[in-house]
Amino acid sequence: MIQLTPKQEEIKLREQRILDVARSVLIQHGYHGLSMERIAAKVEYSKGTIYNHFANKEEIIVALAIETVGRRLEMFKQAAQFRGASRFRMLAIGQAAEKFVRDYADFFTLEQILQLPSVRQKISQQRQHEINSIEVRCMDIVAGIVRDAVAAEDLVLGPDVTPEKLVFGIWSLTSGGFAIAARSGTLPHLGLDNPFELVHHHTAALMDGFGWAPKSSEYDSNKLNQKIHCEVLSNE
Amino acid sequence: MIQLTPKQEEIKLREQRILDVARSVLIQHGYHGLSMERIAAKVEYSKGTIYNHFANKEEIIVALAIETVGRRLEMFKQAAQFRGASRFRMLAIGQAAEKFVRDYADFFTLEQILQLPSVRQKISQQRQHEINSIEVRCMDIVAGIVRDAVAAEDLVLGPDVTPEKLVFGIWSLTSGGFAIAARSGTLPHLGLDNPFELVHHHTAALMDGFGWAPKSSEYDSNKLNQKIHCEVLSNE
DNA sequence: GCTTTTTCTGACGCTTGGTCAAGAATCCTG
Protein backbone atom coordinates (compact mmCIF):
# COMPACT_ATOMS: atom_id res chain seq x y z
CA MET A 1 0.00 0.00 0.00
CA ILE A 2 2.92 2.30 0.65
CA GLN A 3 4.37 2.09 -2.83
CA LEU A 4 1.99 3.08 -5.59
CA THR A 5 2.52 1.85 -9.11
CA PRO A 6 2.47 4.57 -11.77
CA LYS A 7 -0.94 3.31 -12.78
CA GLN A 8 -2.35 3.64 -9.29
CA GLU A 9 -0.93 7.11 -9.12
CA GLU A 10 -2.69 8.01 -12.33
CA ILE A 11 -5.98 6.67 -11.03
CA LYS A 12 -5.74 8.70 -7.90
CA LEU A 13 -5.10 11.87 -9.84
CA ARG A 14 -8.00 11.10 -12.12
CA GLU A 15 -10.35 10.85 -9.17
CA GLN A 16 -9.54 14.42 -8.25
CA ARG A 17 -10.00 15.50 -11.83
CA ILE A 18 -13.43 13.92 -11.92
CA LEU A 19 -14.40 15.85 -8.82
CA ASP A 20 -13.07 19.10 -10.22
CA VAL A 21 -14.97 18.63 -13.44
CA ALA A 22 -18.11 17.63 -11.57
CA ARG A 23 -17.93 20.74 -9.43
CA SER A 24 -17.57 23.02 -12.38
CA VAL A 25 -20.47 21.35 -14.17
CA LEU A 26 -22.60 21.64 -11.03
CA ILE A 27 -21.84 25.33 -10.66
CA GLN A 28 -22.46 26.06 -14.32
CA HIS A 29 -25.43 23.84 -15.05
CA GLY A 30 -27.01 22.96 -11.72
CA TYR A 31 -28.13 19.62 -10.41
CA HIS A 32 -30.08 18.58 -13.49
CA GLY A 33 -27.22 19.54 -15.73
CA LEU A 34 -24.88 17.22 -13.86
CA SER A 35 -24.92 13.91 -15.72
CA MET A 36 -22.45 11.09 -15.74
CA GLU A 37 -22.28 11.32 -19.52
CA ARG A 38 -21.28 14.95 -19.33
CA ILE A 39 -18.62 14.34 -16.73
CA ALA A 40 -17.24 11.44 -18.72
CA ALA A 41 -17.06 13.53 -21.87
CA LYS A 42 -15.26 16.35 -20.09
CA VAL A 43 -12.64 14.20 -18.39
CA GLU A 44 -12.32 12.26 -21.64
CA TYR A 45 -12.87 8.84 -20.19
CA SER A 46 -15.78 6.53 -20.74
CA LYS A 47 -18.77 6.35 -18.48
CA GLY A 48 -17.70 2.96 -17.19
CA THR A 49 -14.46 4.38 -15.88
CA ILE A 50 -16.26 7.06 -13.94
CA TYR A 51 -18.37 4.32 -12.39
CA ASN A 52 -15.18 2.61 -11.31
CA HIS A 53 -14.46 5.59 -9.11
CA PHE A 54 -17.95 6.39 -7.87
CA ALA A 55 -20.80 3.94 -7.61
CA ASN A 56 -23.36 6.54 -8.63
CA LYS A 57 -24.05 10.20 -9.12
CA GLU A 58 -24.89 10.74 -5.49
CA GLU A 59 -21.48 9.51 -4.40
CA ILE A 60 -19.89 12.20 -6.50
CA ILE A 61 -22.09 14.82 -4.93
CA VAL A 62 -21.33 13.71 -1.41
CA ALA A 63 -17.63 13.59 -2.21
CA LEU A 64 -17.84 17.20 -3.33
CA ALA A 65 -19.71 18.10 -0.17
CA ILE A 66 -17.04 16.43 1.95
CA GLU A 67 -14.36 18.48 0.25
CA THR A 68 -16.34 21.62 0.87
CA VAL A 69 -17.23 21.11 4.52
CA GLY A 70 -13.65 20.00 5.09
CA ARG A 71 -12.59 23.40 3.90
CA ARG A 72 -15.03 24.98 6.34
CA LEU A 73 -13.59 22.95 9.19
CA GLU A 74 -10.14 24.31 8.37
CA MET A 75 -11.46 27.84 8.35
CA PHE A 76 -13.18 27.35 11.68
CA LYS A 77 -10.05 25.88 13.23
CA GLN A 78 -8.09 28.88 12.13
CA ALA A 79 -10.72 31.34 13.31
CA ALA A 80 -10.89 29.70 16.73
CA GLN A 81 -7.22 30.54 17.20
CA PHE A 82 -7.97 34.22 17.30
CA ARG A 83 -6.53 35.67 20.48
CA GLY A 84 -9.00 37.70 22.48
CA ALA A 85 -12.08 37.52 24.67
CA SER A 86 -14.36 34.53 24.16
CA ARG A 87 -17.01 36.65 22.50
CA PHE A 88 -14.48 37.96 20.02
CA ARG A 89 -13.39 34.45 19.18
CA MET A 90 -17.01 33.62 18.47
CA LEU A 91 -17.14 36.66 16.23
CA ALA A 92 -14.15 35.26 14.40
CA ILE A 93 -16.10 32.06 13.79
CA GLY A 94 -18.91 34.16 12.38
CA GLN A 95 -16.50 35.89 10.04
CA ALA A 96 -15.15 32.53 8.94
CA ALA A 97 -18.66 31.28 8.26
CA GLU A 98 -19.33 34.33 6.15
CA LYS A 99 -16.12 33.96 4.19
CA PHE A 100 -16.97 30.33 3.68
CA VAL A 101 -20.38 30.93 2.11
CA ARG A 102 -18.91 33.66 -0.03
CA ASP A 103 -16.05 31.49 -1.28
CA TYR A 104 -18.09 28.31 -1.75
CA ALA A 105 -21.35 29.51 -3.22
CA ASP A 106 -22.06 25.99 -4.41
CA PHE A 107 -22.23 24.79 -0.83
CA PHE A 108 -25.92 25.52 -0.51
CA THR A 109 -26.71 23.66 -3.68
CA LEU A 110 -24.75 20.67 -2.44
CA GLU A 111 -26.38 20.74 0.96
CA GLN A 112 -29.85 21.00 -0.51
CA ILE A 113 -29.30 18.04 -2.76
CA LEU A 114 -27.83 15.97 0.03
CA GLN A 115 -30.81 16.64 2.26
CA LEU A 116 -33.19 15.02 -0.18
CA PRO A 117 -33.95 11.68 1.45
CA SER A 118 -34.00 9.97 -1.92
CA VAL A 119 -30.43 11.11 -2.49
CA ARG A 120 -29.27 10.44 1.03
CA GLN A 121 -30.27 6.81 1.04
CA LYS A 122 -28.14 6.04 -1.99
CA ILE A 123 -24.81 7.08 -0.53
CA SER A 124 -22.48 4.75 1.33
CA GLN A 125 -22.42 4.51 5.10
CA GLN A 126 -18.78 5.37 5.00
CA ARG A 127 -19.15 8.70 3.28
CA GLN A 128 -22.30 9.45 5.26
CA HIS A 129 -20.30 8.95 8.40
CA GLU A 130 -17.41 11.01 7.12
CA ILE A 131 -19.43 14.10 6.37
CA ASN A 132 -21.27 13.75 9.65
CA SER A 133 -18.07 13.61 11.59
CA ILE A 134 -16.75 16.78 9.97
CA GLU A 135 -20.02 18.51 10.79
CA VAL A 136 -19.74 17.44 14.42
CA ARG A 137 -16.15 18.60 14.65
CA CYS A 138 -17.21 22.01 13.39
CA MET A 139 -19.92 22.11 16.04
CA ASP A 140 -17.36 21.10 18.64
CA ILE A 141 -15.08 23.97 17.87
CA VAL A 142 -17.90 26.39 18.39
CA ALA A 143 -19.12 24.66 21.54
CA GLY A 144 -15.55 24.78 22.83
CA ILE A 145 -15.57 28.55 22.61
CA VAL A 146 -18.80 28.64 24.57
CA ARG A 147 -17.26 26.42 27.21
CA ASP A 148 -14.25 28.72 27.38
CA ALA A 149 -16.60 31.66 27.81
CA VAL A 150 -18.27 29.96 30.74
CA ALA A 151 -14.92 29.07 32.25
CA ALA A 152 -13.76 32.67 31.93
CA GLU A 153 -17.07 33.86 33.42
CA ASP A 154 -17.84 35.97 30.39
CA LEU A 155 -21.07 34.05 30.18
CA VAL A 156 -23.39 32.43 32.69
CA LEU A 157 -25.62 29.70 31.35
CA GLY A 158 -29.04 29.17 32.91
CA PRO A 159 -29.97 25.83 34.44
CA ASP A 160 -30.14 23.05 31.87
CA VAL A 161 -28.69 25.23 29.15
CA THR A 162 -25.74 23.35 27.75
CA PRO A 163 -23.11 24.90 25.49
CA GLU A 164 -24.51 22.76 22.68
CA LYS A 165 -27.92 24.30 23.11
CA LEU A 166 -26.48 27.77 22.85
CA VAL A 167 -24.56 26.78 19.75
CA PHE A 168 -27.77 25.46 18.25
CA GLY A 169 -29.24 28.96 18.42
CA ILE A 170 -26.27 30.74 16.92
CA TRP A 171 -25.97 28.09 14.26
CA SER A 172 -29.66 28.30 13.40
CA LEU A 173 -29.56 32.06 13.10
CA THR A 174 -26.45 32.08 10.98
CA SER A 175 -27.26 29.22 8.67
CA GLY A 176 -30.89 30.31 8.38
CA GLY A 177 -29.87 33.84 7.51
CA PHE A 178 -27.28 32.78 4.98
CA ALA A 179 -29.68 30.33 3.43
CA ILE A 180 -32.34 32.98 3.01
CA ALA A 181 -29.77 35.36 1.60
CA ALA A 182 -28.47 32.77 -0.83
CA ARG A 183 -31.78 31.95 -2.41
CA SER A 184 -34.18 34.81 -2.03
CA GLY A 185 -34.06 37.45 -4.70
CA THR A 186 -36.67 39.56 -2.92
CA LEU A 187 -34.45 40.73 -0.11
CA PRO A 188 -33.12 43.95 -1.63
CA HIS A 189 -36.70 44.70 -2.57
CA LEU A 190 -37.50 44.84 1.17
CA GLY A 191 -34.60 47.13 1.97
CA LEU A 192 -32.45 44.25 3.15
CA ASP A 193 -29.43 44.93 1.02
CA ASN A 194 -26.68 43.49 3.18
CA PRO A 195 -27.78 40.20 4.71
CA PHE A 196 -24.32 39.39 6.02
CA GLU A 197 -24.20 42.50 8.12
CA LEU A 198 -27.72 41.78 9.30
CA VAL A 199 -26.73 38.32 10.46
CA HIS A 200 -23.85 39.82 12.42
CA HIS A 201 -26.12 42.35 13.97
CA HIS A 202 -28.60 39.70 15.04
CA THR A 203 -25.96 37.38 16.36
CA ALA A 204 -24.75 40.24 18.50
CA ALA A 205 -28.28 40.82 19.77
CA LEU A 206 -28.66 37.13 20.57
CA MET A 207 -25.41 37.12 22.53
CA ASP A 208 -26.52 40.24 24.34
CA GLY A 209 -29.74 38.44 25.15
CA PHE A 210 -27.72 35.69 26.81
CA GLY A 211 -25.60 38.25 28.62
CA TRP A 212 -22.34 37.27 26.97
CA ALA A 213 -19.75 39.90 27.99
CA PRO A 214 -18.66 42.26 26.67
CA LYS A 215 -21.96 43.64 25.39
CA SER A 216 -22.14 44.75 21.80
CA SER A 217 -22.29 48.39 22.88
CA GLU A 218 -18.89 48.04 24.53
CA TYR A 219 -16.73 47.29 21.52
CA ASP A 220 -16.30 48.45 17.95
CA SER A 221 -17.30 45.54 15.78
CA ASN A 222 -15.95 47.04 12.56
CA LYS A 223 -12.45 47.39 13.94
CA LEU A 224 -12.62 43.96 15.46
CA ASN A 225 -13.68 42.38 12.20
CA GLN A 226 -10.78 43.96 10.41
CA LYS A 227 -8.41 42.65 13.02
CA ILE A 228 -9.90 39.18 12.71
CA HIS A 229 -9.41 39.24 8.99
CA CYS A 230 -5.80 40.28 9.25
CA GLU A 231 -4.87 37.82 11.93
CA VAL A 232 -6.69 34.60 11.15
CA LEU A 233 -8.53 34.74 7.85
CA SER A 234 -6.17 36.10 5.26
CA ASN A 235 -4.48 33.15 3.56
CA GLU A 236 -0.96 34.03 4.74
CA MET B 1 -66.62 32.01 -17.12
CA ILE B 2 -69.26 32.20 -14.43
CA GLN B 3 -71.16 29.12 -15.50
CA LEU B 4 -69.12 25.94 -15.71
CA THR B 5 -70.17 23.07 -17.89
CA PRO B 6 -70.29 19.67 -16.16
CA LYS B 7 -67.16 18.76 -18.01
CA GLN B 8 -65.27 21.80 -16.77
CA GLU B 9 -66.44 21.01 -13.29
CA GLU B 10 -65.03 17.51 -13.60
CA ILE B 11 -61.71 18.83 -14.83
CA LYS B 12 -61.40 21.19 -11.95
CA LEU B 13 -62.06 18.43 -9.46
CA ARG B 14 -59.53 16.23 -11.16
CA GLU B 15 -56.86 18.88 -10.81
CA GLN B 16 -57.28 18.76 -7.06
CA ARG B 17 -57.18 14.99 -7.11
CA ILE B 18 -53.91 15.06 -9.03
CA LEU B 19 -52.43 17.31 -6.39
CA ASP B 20 -53.68 15.15 -3.56
CA VAL B 21 -52.24 12.04 -5.15
CA ALA B 22 -48.97 13.82 -5.89
CA ARG B 23 -48.67 14.95 -2.30
CA SER B 24 -49.23 11.49 -0.93
CA VAL B 25 -46.69 10.02 -3.35
CA LEU B 26 -44.18 12.69 -2.42
CA ILE B 27 -44.61 12.02 1.29
CA GLN B 28 -44.39 8.26 0.87
CA HIS B 29 -41.71 7.95 -1.77
CA GLY B 30 -39.80 11.23 -1.82
CA TYR B 31 -38.77 13.35 -4.74
CA HIS B 32 -37.34 10.59 -6.86
CA GLY B 33 -40.37 8.42 -6.26
CA LEU B 34 -42.61 11.12 -7.67
CA SER B 35 -43.03 10.29 -11.35
CA MET B 36 -45.69 11.37 -13.79
CA GLU B 37 -46.31 7.74 -14.63
CA ARG B 38 -47.02 6.95 -11.02
CA ILE B 39 -49.36 9.87 -10.58
CA ALA B 40 -51.18 8.99 -13.79
CA ALA B 41 -51.62 5.40 -12.66
CA LYS B 42 -52.96 6.42 -9.27
CA VAL B 43 -55.48 8.94 -10.56
CA GLU B 44 -56.38 6.45 -13.31
CA TYR B 45 -55.87 8.80 -16.20
CA SER B 46 -53.24 8.69 -18.88
CA LYS B 47 -50.01 10.60 -18.70
CA GLY B 48 -51.12 12.95 -21.44
CA THR B 49 -54.06 14.09 -19.35
CA ILE B 50 -51.85 14.94 -16.43
CA TYR B 51 -49.76 17.04 -18.80
CA ASN B 52 -52.91 18.89 -19.78
CA HIS B 53 -53.14 20.13 -16.22
CA PHE B 54 -49.49 20.74 -15.47
CA ALA B 55 -46.84 21.47 -18.05
CA ASN B 56 -44.24 19.46 -16.16
CA LYS B 57 -43.33 17.82 -12.90
CA GLU B 58 -42.03 21.03 -11.43
CA GLU B 59 -45.37 22.76 -11.90
CA ILE B 60 -46.99 20.10 -9.78
CA ILE B 61 -44.44 20.60 -7.08
CA VAL B 62 -44.84 24.35 -7.03
CA ALA B 63 -48.62 23.97 -6.97
CA LEU B 64 -48.27 21.79 -3.88
CA ALA B 65 -45.96 24.35 -2.32
CA ILE B 66 -48.47 27.11 -3.01
CA GLU B 67 -51.19 25.14 -1.25
CA THR B 68 -48.90 24.59 1.69
CA VAL B 69 -47.60 28.13 2.17
CA GLY B 70 -51.17 29.33 1.69
CA ARG B 71 -52.09 27.29 4.71
CA ARG B 72 -49.24 28.90 6.61
CA LEU B 73 -50.49 32.34 5.68
CA GLU B 74 -53.90 31.47 7.13
CA MET B 75 -52.30 30.27 10.33
CA PHE B 76 -50.23 33.44 10.62
CA LYS B 77 -53.28 35.64 10.05
CA GLN B 78 -55.10 33.86 12.80
CA ALA B 79 -52.14 33.99 15.18
CA ALA B 80 -51.71 37.71 14.60
CA GLN B 81 -55.20 38.25 15.95
CA PHE B 82 -54.14 37.16 19.40
CA ARG B 83 -55.06 39.89 21.85
CA GLY B 84 -52.23 40.93 24.08
CA ALA B 85 -48.94 42.76 24.20
CA SER B 86 -46.98 43.00 20.96
CA ARG B 87 -44.38 40.55 22.18
CA PHE B 88 -47.05 38.00 22.98
CA ARG B 89 -48.53 38.37 19.54
CA MET B 90 -45.09 37.62 18.13
CA LEU B 91 -44.98 34.58 20.35
CA ALA B 92 -48.28 33.52 18.84
CA ILE B 93 -46.70 33.73 15.39
CA GLY B 94 -43.91 31.53 16.65
CA GLN B 95 -46.42 29.00 17.88
CA ALA B 96 -48.18 29.08 14.54
CA ALA B 97 -44.90 28.51 12.74
CA GLU B 98 -44.23 25.52 14.93
CA LYS B 99 -47.66 24.04 14.40
CA PHE B 100 -47.19 24.59 10.70
CA VAL B 101 -43.98 22.62 10.43
CA ARG B 102 -45.47 19.89 12.57
CA ASP B 103 -48.62 19.60 10.48
CA TYR B 104 -46.92 19.93 7.11
CA ALA B 105 -43.79 17.89 7.42
CA ASP B 106 -43.55 17.73 3.64
CA PHE B 107 -43.02 21.49 3.53
CA PHE B 108 -39.26 21.22 3.90
CA THR B 109 -39.05 18.68 1.12
CA LEU B 110 -41.05 20.96 -1.13
CA GLU B 111 -39.03 24.01 -0.26
CA GLN B 112 -35.74 22.21 -0.80
CA ILE B 113 -36.78 21.02 -4.22
CA LEU B 114 -38.06 24.43 -5.21
CA GLN B 115 -34.83 26.11 -4.22
CA LEU B 116 -32.83 24.08 -6.71
CA PRO B 117 -32.16 26.55 -9.51
CA SER B 118 -32.62 23.85 -12.12
CA VAL B 119 -36.13 23.27 -10.82
CA ARG B 120 -36.93 26.91 -10.31
CA GLN B 121 -36.23 27.93 -13.86
CA LYS B 122 -38.77 25.48 -15.24
CA ILE B 123 -41.81 26.85 -13.47
CA SER B 124 -44.07 29.54 -14.88
CA GLN B 125 -43.71 33.21 -14.02
CA GLN B 126 -47.26 33.18 -12.81
CA ARG B 127 -46.83 30.50 -10.17
CA GLN B 128 -43.41 31.88 -9.25
CA HIS B 129 -45.07 35.19 -8.59
CA GLU B 130 -47.92 33.62 -6.69
CA ILE B 131 -45.75 31.80 -4.19
CA ASN B 132 -43.58 34.85 -3.78
CA SER B 133 -46.54 37.03 -3.01
CA ILE B 134 -47.77 34.66 -0.31
CA GLU B 135 -44.32 34.64 1.20
CA VAL B 136 -44.24 38.44 1.27
CA ARG B 137 -47.68 38.61 2.84
CA CYS B 138 -46.47 36.30 5.61
CA MET B 139 -43.49 38.55 6.15
CA ASP B 140 -45.81 41.56 6.24
CA ILE B 141 -47.92 40.16 9.01
CA VAL B 142 -44.85 39.65 11.14
CA ALA B 143 -43.42 43.07 10.26
CA GLY B 144 -46.81 44.56 11.18
CA ILE B 145 -46.48 43.23 14.69
CA VAL B 146 -43.04 44.77 14.97
CA ARG B 147 -44.45 48.10 13.80
CA ASP B 148 -47.20 47.83 16.39
CA ALA B 149 -44.58 47.12 19.03
CA VAL B 150 -42.72 50.28 18.07
CA ALA B 151 -45.93 52.29 18.05
CA ALA B 152 -46.80 50.96 21.52
CA GLU B 153 -43.27 51.75 22.70
CA ASP B 154 -42.67 48.16 23.72
CA LEU B 155 -39.66 48.27 21.46
CA VAL B 156 -37.22 50.95 20.38
CA LEU B 157 -35.39 50.31 17.14
CA GLY B 158 -31.90 51.64 16.69
CA PRO B 159 -31.04 54.01 13.87
CA ASP B 160 -31.45 52.42 10.45
CA VAL B 161 -33.01 49.29 11.89
CA THR B 162 -36.26 48.78 10.04
CA PRO B 163 -38.98 46.40 11.18
CA GLU B 164 -38.14 44.25 8.16
CA LYS B 165 -34.58 43.90 9.35
CA LEU B 166 -35.72 42.72 12.73
CA VAL B 167 -38.08 40.25 11.12
CA PHE B 168 -35.20 38.93 9.05
CA GLY B 169 -33.44 37.89 12.23
CA ILE B 170 -36.39 36.21 13.84
CA TRP B 171 -37.22 34.49 10.57
CA SER B 172 -33.66 33.30 10.10
CA LEU B 173 -33.46 31.89 13.58
CA THR B 174 -36.80 30.14 13.36
CA SER B 175 -36.52 28.75 9.87
CA GLY B 176 -32.88 27.81 10.39
CA GLY B 177 -33.67 26.02 13.61
CA PHE B 178 -36.63 24.16 12.18
CA ALA B 179 -34.64 23.22 9.11
CA ILE B 180 -31.83 21.77 11.20
CA ALA B 181 -34.33 19.94 13.36
CA ALA B 182 -36.15 18.55 10.34
CA ARG B 183 -33.13 16.99 8.73
CA SER B 184 -30.47 16.28 11.25
CA GLY B 185 -30.65 12.96 12.98
CA THR B 186 -27.69 13.76 15.17
CA LEU B 187 -29.45 16.28 17.37
CA PRO B 188 -30.66 13.98 20.15
CA HIS B 189 -27.16 12.57 20.17
CA LEU B 190 -25.92 15.99 21.30
CA GLY B 191 -28.50 16.31 24.04
CA LEU B 192 -30.74 18.50 21.91
CA ASP B 193 -33.93 16.55 22.28
CA ASN B 194 -36.52 19.28 21.89
CA PRO B 195 -35.52 21.62 19.07
CA PHE B 196 -38.87 23.42 19.10
CA GLU B 197 -38.46 24.48 22.69
CA LEU B 198 -34.89 25.50 21.91
CA VAL B 199 -36.04 27.73 19.10
CA HIS B 200 -38.51 29.41 21.45
CA HIS B 201 -35.85 29.90 24.01
CA HIS B 202 -33.50 31.50 21.52
CA THR B 203 -36.17 33.68 20.01
CA ALA B 204 -36.87 34.97 23.50
CA ALA B 205 -33.17 35.68 24.00
CA LEU B 206 -33.02 37.52 20.69
CA MET B 207 -36.01 39.67 21.64
CA ASP B 208 -34.42 40.35 24.99
CA GLY B 209 -31.31 41.40 23.16
CA PHE B 210 -33.34 43.98 21.26
CA GLY B 211 -35.02 45.11 24.45
CA TRP B 212 -38.51 44.14 23.42
CA ALA B 213 -40.73 44.53 26.52
CA PRO B 214 -41.77 42.66 28.51
CA LYS B 215 -38.55 40.74 29.06
CA SER B 216 -38.70 36.98 29.05
CA SER B 217 -38.11 36.89 32.79
CA GLU B 218 -41.30 38.86 33.36
CA TYR B 219 -43.88 36.43 32.01
CA ASP B 220 -44.62 32.73 32.12
CA SER B 221 -44.13 31.45 28.61
CA ASN B 222 -45.74 28.06 29.25
CA LYS B 223 -48.99 29.57 30.40
CA LEU B 224 -48.94 32.03 27.55
CA ASN B 225 -48.41 29.32 24.97
CA GLN B 226 -51.37 27.41 26.32
CA LYS B 227 -53.51 30.52 26.10
CA ILE B 228 -52.36 31.12 22.54
CA HIS B 229 -53.28 27.62 21.55
CA CYS B 230 -56.75 27.88 23.03
CA GLU B 231 -57.56 31.26 21.59
CA VAL B 232 -56.11 31.34 18.10
CA LEU B 233 -54.66 27.98 17.07
CA SER B 234 -57.23 25.33 17.87
CA ASN B 235 -59.30 24.79 14.74
CA GLU B 236 -62.56 26.29 16.06
C1' DG C 1 7.52 -12.82 -24.90
C1' DC C 2 3.77 -14.89 -22.95
C1' DT C 3 0.28 -15.32 -19.23
C1' DT C 4 -2.43 -13.34 -15.72
C1' DT C 5 -4.53 -9.52 -13.74
C1' DT C 6 -6.35 -5.11 -13.89
C1' DT C 7 -8.54 -1.51 -16.24
C1' DC C 8 -11.32 0.54 -19.86
C1' DT C 9 -14.95 0.77 -23.08
C1' DG C 10 -19.35 1.60 -25.27
C1' DA C 11 -23.38 -0.94 -26.63
C1' DC C 12 -27.37 -2.37 -24.12
C1' DG C 13 -31.45 -2.59 -21.01
C1' DC C 14 -34.41 0.07 -18.50
C1' DT C 15 -36.84 3.97 -16.53
C1' DT C 16 -38.82 8.37 -17.06
C1' DG C 17 -39.91 13.11 -18.81
C1' DG C 18 -42.32 15.03 -22.36
C1' DT C 19 -44.87 15.14 -27.35
C1' DC C 20 -48.46 14.54 -30.51
C1' DA C 21 -51.51 12.48 -34.06
C1' DA C 22 -55.54 10.10 -33.99
C1' DG C 23 -59.61 8.74 -31.83
C1' DA C 24 -63.35 9.63 -28.27
C1' DA C 25 -66.29 12.51 -25.76
C1' DT C 26 -68.67 16.72 -25.29
C1' DC C 27 -70.76 20.85 -26.76
C1' DC C 28 -73.37 23.73 -29.81
C1' DT C 29 -76.64 25.08 -33.16
C1' DG C 30 -80.30 24.79 -36.48
Add this chain to the structure above:
DNA sequence: CAGGATTCTTGACCAAGCGTCAGAAAAAGC
Protein backbone atom coordinates in the same frame (compact mmCIF):
# COMPACT_ATOMS: atom_id res chain seq x y z
C1' DC D 1 -81.98 15.55 -31.84
C1' DA D 2 -78.62 15.17 -35.67
C1' DG D 3 -74.35 16.07 -37.03
C1' DG D 4 -70.57 19.18 -37.36
C1' DA D 5 -67.18 21.79 -34.48
C1' DT D 6 -64.60 21.78 -30.54
C1' DT D 7 -62.40 20.04 -26.81
C1' DC D 8 -60.39 16.34 -24.31
C1' DT D 9 -57.97 11.82 -23.82
C1' DT D 10 -55.00 8.38 -25.04
C1' DG D 11 -50.85 5.65 -25.47
C1' DA D 12 -47.29 4.86 -28.80
C1' DC D 13 -43.15 7.22 -29.48
C1' DC D 14 -38.77 9.86 -28.85
C1' DA D 15 -34.87 11.43 -26.30
C1' DA D 16 -32.01 11.40 -22.35
C1' DG D 17 -29.91 9.52 -18.61
C1' DC D 18 -28.59 5.87 -15.07
C1' DG D 19 -26.23 1.90 -14.33
C1' DT D 20 -24.32 -2.90 -16.19
C1' DC D 21 -21.24 -6.02 -18.21
C1' DA D 22 -18.90 -8.86 -21.74
C1' DG D 23 -15.19 -8.35 -24.25
C1' DA D 24 -11.15 -5.44 -25.74
C1' DA D 25 -7.03 -3.18 -24.27
C1' DA D 26 -3.41 -2.21 -21.24
C1' DA D 27 -0.47 -3.21 -17.38
C1' DA D 28 1.88 -6.30 -14.38
C1' DG D 29 4.17 -10.45 -13.33
C1' DC D 30 7.33 -13.99 -14.58
